[in-house]
Amino acid sequence: MKLKSAVTLLFSAIATQLSAAPIDPANIQFIGPIGQNIQTKPHHTGHQSAIVGNLLGKLSSDAKSLDVFGQTIKWQPFEDVTALTMGGLQALKMEFSTPRFVQGTLQVSGIEKGHVFLNGQLLDSKSDYQLNAVTGDHQLLIIAEQVSDWKKVTVEFKGKEAHDTLTFNNKETKALSAKQLFDSPTISAISVSPDANYYVATTQHYQDNQGNKALNDTTIHNEDGDVIYRLPGVNAGTVHWRKDAKELVFVQNKQLKTLNIKSLKENVIAEGLAGASGFKYFNDNSLIFTWTKQAPKGDKIVKHLKGLEDRWSYARNKSQVFLIDISTGLIQAVTEHNLSHSLEDFDSKNGRILASRNPQNYSAPYHGVTELVEFDIKNNSHKVIGQYGTFNDARYGNDGIYISAGAEFNNGAGRVVADGVLANNYDTQLYWTNSDGAQVKALSKQFDPSIDSFKVLNNGDLILKVTDEDRKKLYFYDESKAKFKALNTKLDVVDRYSIADKRSPIVFATGTTASAPQKLIQLSVKNNRAKTLWDSKPIAYKNAEIATLEEFNFTNSAGTEIKGRVYIPHGLDKSKQHPALIYYYGGTSPVSRGFTGRYPFNFWATNGYVVYVLQPSGATGFGQDFSAKHVNDWGNRAADDIIEGTKAFLDSYQFVDKDRLGNLGASYGGFMTMTLATKTDMFSASISHAGISNLTSYWGHGWWGYLYSSEASKNSYPWNNMKLYSEQSPVFNADKVKTPLLLIHGDADTNVPVGESHIMYTALKLLNQDVEMIEYKGADHQIFARDRRFQWWDTMLAYFDKHLKDEPQWWQHMYGK
Incomplete structure (x- = not known):
């Protein structure tokens, strides 16, 4: 740790009283005048808090100067200030560290109208401010509106107890803070086009003046990373691309829309689809989605439980699978049943849709069962492929269906534990079954990672996200060789991923390592090399002490x-x-x-x-x-x-x-x-x-x-x-x-x-x-x-x-x- 300058304010106790100690002007930075021609100060405008708040972020940054109305002004030591008064606004900044929780009173004299901030939070007072600082590095910022004589301005600190001290410094590095870890920008959703020429990303961050509200920005980027379009109010995770990558579908302001990626022209397909979600292109002319109908509220006095599932607030809601025609908005029901259906996958070429449902079954040991059902929309028929006590996901693959489930799937087809040992079905395995479920192959018996999710590529190979010891990694499964290969994302924990299913697939993934914040990477499956497209470290963690x-x-x-x-x-x-x-x-x-x-x-x-x-x-x-x-x-x-x-x-x-x-x-x-x-x-x-x-x-x-x-x-x-x-x-x-x-x-x-x-x-x-x-x-x-x-x-x-x-x-x- 390199300190350019440091001084510790130590306080001695006389009985139970501690005296205030002036902060050395050498440890205070000054900037001003900010907007020297400003005659009407913020407190005279009726918009004081907004004017000061907008300035706060710039003054709190590490920048050495500020450009205001075409004029560049620099921070300087407060001890070098000679002017008695000046126009516009001025600011004082102090950086200090605390090795423990510190309490005390900050006394500001000589500033008639000002605002004091600790780490961006306004301290509410007029002259004596209660300061409570947790372990770490801190910033005090004072924005002054009215000062009669800068020679008479002093800042003092009085600790509550003898150990309540502040160490003022100008460190090159900064300790991690809670706000930094929570507020910093992250990519919360990602969707890449099938040709990898575009991707949609939702970036999320927080800031003090928005409280608990996350600030989201969803943008469409070209292959150079440039933003070409914005989708306000849309989450990138809900965006789906057409196979030819010329169009994408999304929901915005309760409207179902498509966007032509070349012309950037939007088209409204339908409105009023409350409860509908998961829109995907079934083919070029229609979309497939799930539509949930909320259960009636029922009796106001009693609730008659109909089963153990009734402990779940959503248990009586009904979800079914539908198709919607893009040109007319006409909607067709695919599933209709007293049980909800979850869409697993679809094969538009052959008119097949794969769904799962959960009939009530409390028999041991699972106390639950999943039915995998295939619907044939060409013949208006359906068949139950299988009924399973352990089941996660199903996807169509080459001449069959891939399924992820526990080791006990299909009477223990995935078990490798000794006889008499009860397997843990949360340890998810990968299987292949033929179209009627009669033949089952366990594919991951010699593969220790647990499978979290998977996507089937056009050629039948798979990309899998897995729990690999304490890492969340991506693997490639070569269907012809029946082999798993780790993808070198250079991330310890992959948060989200999206695949451009080209002849040579491209993966976009977000994630972190144990010691580095989030990145967005692009990886070619063929050469297994990743490049970084976006990195939060230089944005939010520059010079952070990790x-x-x-x-x-x-x-x-x-x-x-x-x-x-x-x-x-x-x-x-x-x-x-x-x-x-x-x-x-x-x-x-x-x-x-x-x-x-x-x-x-x-x-x-x-x-x-x-x-x-x-x-x-x-x-x-x-x-x-x-x-x-x-x-x-x-x-x-x-x-x-x-x-x-x-x-x-x-x-x-x-x-x-x-x-x-x-x-x-x-x-x-x-x-x-x-x-x-x-x-x-x-x-x-x-x-x-x-x-x-x-x-x-x-x-x-x-x-x-x-x-x-x-x-x-x-x-x-x-x-x-x-x-x-x-x-x-x-x-x-x-x-x-x-x-x-x-x-x-x-x-x-x-x-x-x-x-x-x-x-x-x-x-x-x-x-x-x-x-x-x-x-x-x-x-x-x-x-x-x-x-x-x-x-x-x-x-x-x-x-x-x-x-x-x-x-x-x-x-x-x-x-x-």
Whole structure:
């Protein structure tokens, strides 16, 4: 870390009072006059906030100068300012760092009318501003409208306590911030034309003055990357191209439209299609789509449940497949049934449509069934190809149908685990079946990654997105050679992809690595080389301080290698002892290597924590033997792996303080946190988000409880395996908990009802154990909204700072003593 200049303001306490300390003018940058001929100041116009707000972004940037009405003005040290007054507006800027949560009062004198911003947020006051700064790098910006004498302008800071200090600097690098990780632009959807000459991308970002509203921009680009057209209000993921790449279809402002890519002329096909979605070209003259009819609201007093599916709010809605004629807008129903149909694929040349539906079937072990049905629109007939307990997707292929499903598909056609071992059907395999479903070939028995999605190319080959250990990768499947080949996207986690199905296919994909933010790449399948088309790093992460990533694997006591990785904070002094956070899921999925997300490991490292992420036994992507360890385990092997892994981590990373370890997980990972609290006291503080405390109540009440349990608790029920449902439920072992525990839950969580945390909270409160519970009002299983996300991230870090750094002030500021 290179500091051009730095000075630390230290404050001495006299009794309980701290005196304000002036900020050295050498640490303040000045710019002005901004618009020196402006006579009417913003506060006289009636549009003050808008005028100042529009200027804020430019002044907050790293730019050394500002062009205003054709005049270039430069930032300069405040100590060099000699003018008493000047026209237009002026601004002061200060950059500082805080090694911990800091509170105090900022006193601004000599500015009669001004606006003070901390990291772009307006501080509401007139002269004394309450400053609360979390760990990291910060910017204070003061925009002045009226100053009588700049010689009399001073800025002072008074810390609340002796440790509340600011280090002013002009660093070349900046610590990652929460706003940076959440607000920065990303490509949220992508669609490439069949000839690869055009692509449609939706870019999303957030900014302070828009609150929780995402700002989206959908643009059509030519092969040089130039924007040739905009589609406001359209998501690129819903755009579909005609086979000849001359036209695309989309929905905009409740109108179904086509766009001629050469003339850029739009044509409205139909309106008033509420509930319709997934429009695709069936052929040059018609579109195929799914149309959902909402169920009647029903009785206002009671609801008579018609089955276990009625726990799902959408269960009584009906979705069917339709065709629409492009020239007239005439609509034809393809499917008609008392069951909803999901469109799987279609073959317009032969007039075939592949759909799936789910008749009610509660028989063990799946407690659900999927019928794959083929509709022949030429003969107005249909046939059931098969009925399956495990099923994901189906697509037409060469002389048959490709299907992705669990290992138990078609009486265990994909199994490679030993006899007597229950396979984990969340570990998805690839199959081929002939057109009547009589012949089935398992194609991925020797392929360890789990298949997330796939697309069939015109020649019968496939592009697949898979879970490959803790990565989300793309693979090419050569149908003639029956071989899988990894595509070299240079991304750890592929978010989205789209294919130009040419003779030599081209793939467009977005994604990240564990240490680099999102990119858009273009890859030729033939030469397997990728080039970057768009990169968010120079846009939003220039000079960002990013943690050092190290792979860390160990072999557990059962002889199984457990993969993991460690994030080491930028510039960490390894001669000292540091706190660490251990993160896991423990369920069927590994913790992916995404750069950011709901649990931002790089951000935790910025806050001074070494972060160890591990993949306990039972996760998909490591082969069927590994994933099968999840079945009927519910925390035994996974807890052992986490405990053993943490010990191995401490042995290898001597600069980690074994007495300052925090652990956390969400959903099944929240269940693991509660389970670990009953098995070990090696952690100093624990957080469970949306965790399960009682397997029986989750099985019977959670939206997916009984279906998830059909794999996680296969063939086990409260009446035939009471040991699993009771002894492995954390609440039945609550008296063993000694670690301080924070329970976080959305009070509208349908997946894992909030009662799961209430149950554990009640038990630990009655046991007089150190437990806290935070509910997010109106939040479901995940925290999505921007303001809640920031508050949620702060809550977790404040809790760990309190227990692992002996710094309770942040938590007290948020929730009181």
